Amino acid sequence: xxxxxxxxxxxxxxxxxxxxxxxxxxxxxxxxxxxxxxxxxxxxxxxxxxxxxxxxxxxxxxxxxxxxxxxxxxxxxxxxxxxxxxxxxxxxxxxxxxxxxxxxxxxxxxxxxxxxxxxxxxxxxxxxxxxxxxxxxxxxxxxxxxxxxxxxxxxxxxxxxxxxxxxxxxxxxxxxxxxxxxxxxxxxxxxxxxxxxxxxxxxxxxxxxxxxxxxxxxxxxxxxxxxxxxxxxxxxxxxxxxxxxxxxxxxxxxxxxxxxxxxxxxxxxxxxxxxxxxxxxxxxxxxxxxxxxxxxxxxxxxxxxxxxxxxxxxxxxxxxxxxxxxxxxxxxxxxx
Amino acid sequence: xxxxxxxxxxxxxxxxxxxxxxxxxxxxxxxxxxxxxxxxxxxxxxxxxxxxxxxxxxxxxxxxxxxxxxxxxxxxxxxxxxxxxxxxxxxxxxxxxxxxxxxxxxxxxxxxxxxxxxxxxxxxxxxxxxxxxxxxxxxxxxxxxxxxxxxxxxxxxxxxxxxxxxxxxxxxxxxxxxxxxxxxxxxxxxxxxxxxxxxxxxxxxxxxxxxxxxxxxxxxxxxxxxxxxxxxxxxxxxxxxxxxxxxxxxxxxxxxxxxxxxxxxxxxxxxxxxxxxxxxxxxxxxxxxxxxxxxxxxxxxxxxxxxxxxxxxxxxxxxxxxxxxxxxxxxxxxxx
DNA sequence: AAGCAAATTGACAGCGCTGTCATCCCTGTC
DNA sequence: GACAGGGATGACAGCGCTGTCAATTTGCTT
Numbered sequence: 001x002x003x004x005x006x007x008x009x010x011x012x013x014x015x016x017x018x019x020x021x022x023x024x025x026x027x028x029x030x031x032x033x034x035x036x037x038x039x040x041x042x043x044x045x046x047x048x049x050x051x052x053x054x055x056x057x058x059x060x061x062x063x064x065x066x067x068x069x070x071x072x073x074x075x076x077x078x079x080x081x082x083x084x085x086x087x088x089x090x091x092x093x094x095x096x097x098x099x100x101x102x103x104x105x106x107x108x109x110x111x112x113x114x115x116x117x118x119x120x121x122x123x124x125x126x127x128x129x130x131x132x133x134x135x136x137x138x139x140x141x142x143x144x145x146x147x148x149x150x151x152x153x154x155x156x157x158x159x160x161x162x163x164x165x166x167x168x169x170x171x172x173x174x175x176x177x178x179x180x181x182x183x184x185x186x187x188x189x190x191x192x193x194x195x196x197x198x199x200x201x202x203x204x205x206x207x208x209x210x211x212x213x214x215x216x217x218x219x220x221x222x223x224x225x226x227x228x229x230x231x232x233x234x235x236x237x238x239x240x241x242x243x244x245x246x247x248x249x250x251x252x253x254x255x256x257x258x259x260x261x262x263x264x265x266x267x268x269x270x271x272x273x274x275x276x277x278x279x280x281x282x283x284x285x286x287x288x289x290x291x292x293x294x295x296x297x298x299x300x301x302x303x304x305x306x307x308x309x310x311x312x313x314x315x316x317x318x319x320x321x322x323x324x325x326x327x328x329x330x331x332x333x334x335x336x
Numbered sequence: 337x338x339x340x341x342x343x344x345x346x347x348x349x350x351x352x353x354x355x356x357x358x359x360x361x362x363x364x365x366x367x368x369x370x371x372x373x374x375x376x377x378x379x380x381x382x383x384x385x386x387x388x389x390x391x392x393x394x395x396x397x398x399x400x401x402x403x404x405x406x407x408x409x410x411x412x413x414x415x416x417x418x419x420x421x422x423x424x425x426x427x428x429x430x431x432x433x434x435x436x437x438x439x440x441x442x443x444x445x446x447x448x449x450x451x452x453x454x455x456x457x458x459x460x461x462x463x464x465x466x467x468x469x470x471x472x473x474x475x476x477x478x479x480x481x482x483x484x485x486x487x488x489x490x491x492x493x494x495x496x497x498x499x500x501x502x503x504x505x506x507x508x509x510x511x512x513x514x515x516x517x518x519x520x521x522x523x524x525x526x527x528x529x530x531x532x533x534x535x536x537x538x539x540x541x542x543x544x545x546x547x548x549x550x551x552x553x554x555x556x557x558x559x560x561x562x563x564x565x566x567x568x569x570x571x572x573x574x575x576x577x578x579x580x581x582x583x584x585x586x587x588x589x590x591x592x593x594x595x596x597x598x599x600x601x602x603x604x605x606x607x608x609x610x611x612x613x614x615x616x617x618x619x620x621x622x623x624x625x626x627x628x629x630x631x632x633x634x635x636x637x638x639x640x641x642x643x644x645x646x647x648x649x650x651x652x653x654x655x656x657x658x659x660x661x662x663x664x665x666x667x668x669x670x671x672x
Numbered sequence: 673a674a675g676c677a678a679a680t681t682g683a684c685a686g687c688g689c690t691g692t693c694a695t696c697c698c699t700g701t702c
Numbered sequence: 703g704a705c706a707g708g709g710a711t712g713a714c715a716g717c718g719c720t721g722t723c724a725a726t727t728t729g730c731t732t
Contacts, residue, residue, distance in 0.1 A: 002688095004688060004689085005688065005689060005690095006688080006689090014711075014712085015711065015712045015713080016688090016689080016690090016712090017689095017690075017691095017711075017712060017713080017714095018710085018711060018712075020689065020690055021690095021710095021711090023689095024690085027709090028709060028710055028711080029709095029710070029711085030709085030710060030711090033710080033711085047453045047454055048688085048689075049391070049456075049687085049688055049689070050387075050454070050455065050456075051386075051387040051388075051390040051391040051396070051456075051687085051688080051689090052387075052391050052687070052688035052689040052690090052717095053688080053689055053690080054387040054689090054717095055385070055387040055388050055391050055687090055688080055689070055690090055716095055717050055718065055719085056688075056689040056690040056691080056716080056717055057689070057690050057691080057717090058690085058691090058717075060387070069419070075411065075412045075415040075416075075616075076411045076412065076415075078415065079411040079412075079414065079415055080411075082434070083405070083436065086434070086436070093454070095433055095455060096433065096434075097431055097432065097433060098418070098422070098432075098434065100419065100422070117383040118383055118386070118429070119386065119431060120385075120386075120387075225616075225619070225620045251620070254620050255620070257622070258620070258622045261622045280411075281616075281617055281620065283561070284561045284587070284590050284591075284594070284617065286593070286594045286597050338718095340718060340719085341718065341719060341720095342718080342719090350681075350682085351681065351682045351683080352682090352718090352719080352720090353681075353682060353683080353684095353719095353720075353721095354680085354681060354682075356719070356720060357680095357681090357720095359719095360720085363679095364679060364680055364681085365680075365681085366679085366680065366681090369680080369681085384718085384719075385717085385718055385719070387717085387718080387719090388687095388717070388718035388719040388720090389718080389719060389720080390687095390719090391686095391687050391688065391689085391717090391718080391719070391720090392686080392687055392718070392719040392720040392721080393687085393719070393720050393721085394687075394720085394721090
């Protein structure tokens with residue numbers, strides 16, 4: 001039969017309540033008692049029953065990770081974040097559940113409510129692009145569910161963020177350093193924070209280098225391979241073609257490379273291409289893609305850690321900044 | 337305050353136990369009563385408390401999806417399976433948790449035990465390659481935890497499977513139909529079922545077409561991009577090169593295409609290449625990859641459904657076969 | 673109309689833990 | 703040496719549901 005808290009109490013010669021206190025790291029237990037109880041738990045390989053704990057204690061030890069499966073960013077990205085979140089949850093013996101939610105759909109809030117009512121998560125981790133979906137945040141606050149965000153646009157919350165604008169600026173400066181002056185940018189989905197930051201970084205780099213921005217070189221994309229192809233065709237049809245393209249993510253950059261093939265442009269000889277995200281794809285292309293690496297797994301872990309700090313009453317949590325890595329590979333070269 | 341089962345009982349004018357029976361679809365409730373209780377539940381938007389249910393009923397309504405994060409197959413593949421599993425679990429109001437487990441590590445079983453002791457899943461879904469890891473299956477049986485598998489090698493269990501051998505045969509027959517006779521095969525990791533089936537399908541197709549197998553054309557890979565490159569270099573160094581390469585998955589096929597670039601071989605003009613899995617990458621390559629599509633999401637869903645059938649006492653569950661799709665794209669062409 | 677089995681319903685305890693509040697025991701103080 | 707104050711500990715009820723078993727009702731037979 002399973003070992004119960006009561007059994008540990010008997011073995012340690014204390015009351016069940018004291019064992020409970022030790023289990024939950026509560027105050028007002030003498031060091032000697034605490035040690036004795038810990039030893040008994042260890043010896044008996046005691047595992048608290050999560051359902052009993054949550055029923056009596058009115059908390060679930062559950063963290064839900066929410067993601068949008070409508071216009072899904074690369075699934076690899078989410079998988080890495082998920083791994084990181086899981087790692088943090090495991091460390092504190094919380095369990096994690098994942099929830100796809102369609103941001104566009106009008107029963108979004110109803111589904112969110114159902115999630116909360118059905119599973120009672122103690123907190124949630126939000127992933128892009130739903131990190132900044134106002135109705136969601138509002139509802140979470142109304143229902144008193146704490147949350148932490150991965151790459152939120154707005155400040156003020158807790159979670160984790162990379163300085164995407166600085167990263168975008170760095171990659172464009174890399175192109176400028178190779179002598180490029182006609183540098184195009186393929187923008188991502190309009191309301192994604194990522195699109196805004198990356199565009200801002202692009203502009204900042206050009207401005208700092210004293211290169212005037214040509215509006216024809218900034219074209220709209222949608223973070224997909226196909227939109228990259230379309231955008232690139234538009235660019236290649238210009239009288240004065242760009243010599244380099246900075247796409248707001250790797251998938252679109254891949255599309256640009258495809259379109260370059262169609263137009264007989266050799267990458268990087270005739271055209272430099274770079275992306276953002278460092279998906280596995282980026283390494284496998286030929287030539288491999290110059291891009292920005294986000295430490296997604298770390299970011300997931302850190303966001304979850306911040307959330308857990310709040311849930312465990314260990315301070316208010318913060319918005320942590322993590323560094324980016326500029327991955328220079330074969331897809332960028334000196335201007336022809 | 338939250339609506340409890342007792343409140344529903346009062347509203348419907350029955351005992352709590354009767355509401356419980358309706359909630360759990362148990363027998364021995366008259367239709368009239370059942371209807372009345374259902375109406376009351378609906379009207380009050382009753383949500384059973386999962387912890388109370390599992391504490392009292394000694395089951396968790398939890399399905400764990402296990403995957404190997406050591407030699408991880410494409411994360412996209414797992415993400416799709418995960419989505420499918422989640423869909424099935426949702427339909428029956430089960431919750432799902434995901435668990436990475438390192439198959440090679442020697443504390444594998446300890447971690448499995450910890451998962452079971454800590455979270456008490458009612459059942460687990462196994463994904464390749466851990467679907468056939470004997471110590472795992474043994475331990476699950478010992479602890480009485482039902483499981484369903486995605487693409488298991490052995491028969492006898494429940495879950496879902498695609499006829500990979502037939503699929504491999506079909507893709508090789510496609511190459512034969514294009515006039516190819518020197519068809520190479522890059523094999524996957526030795527102990528994966530996928531490798532065996534795909535190799536068997538390759539041989540079957542050749543034999544059926546009366547083409548003698550050249551052992552030099554069958555080279556070992558490891559399901560990774562890099563191993564595809566290495567294998568292809570080996571093939572291209574042969575006095576008599578193959579005119580087509582069938583790689584056991586898309587990542588390796590991509591590696592083959594990369595290596596072809598190195599050797600100045602044009603795909604598909606000088607060399608036809610095909611893969612297996614239809615990863616997003618396959619569509620984004622240039623030329624796009626001829627490959628086999630597995631309905632991964634459906635497979636996840638079906639495996640979970642079979643497991644849930646068992647958990648809900650709805651029969652023994654079975655091993656379902658799903659159809660494959662041969663995706664013909666630009667990477668294969670008539671023999672030069 | 674009586675008698676019986678089967679179907680339906682309910683009373684009650686208890687799953688394993690934690691919140692609340694009472695009790696006990698130690699300090700240090702004057 | 704008496705007493706306040708605070709830290710350490712425990713008794714007890716109850717979280718929201720289900721298992722067990724007993725009580726009641728129903729439908730059928732003769």
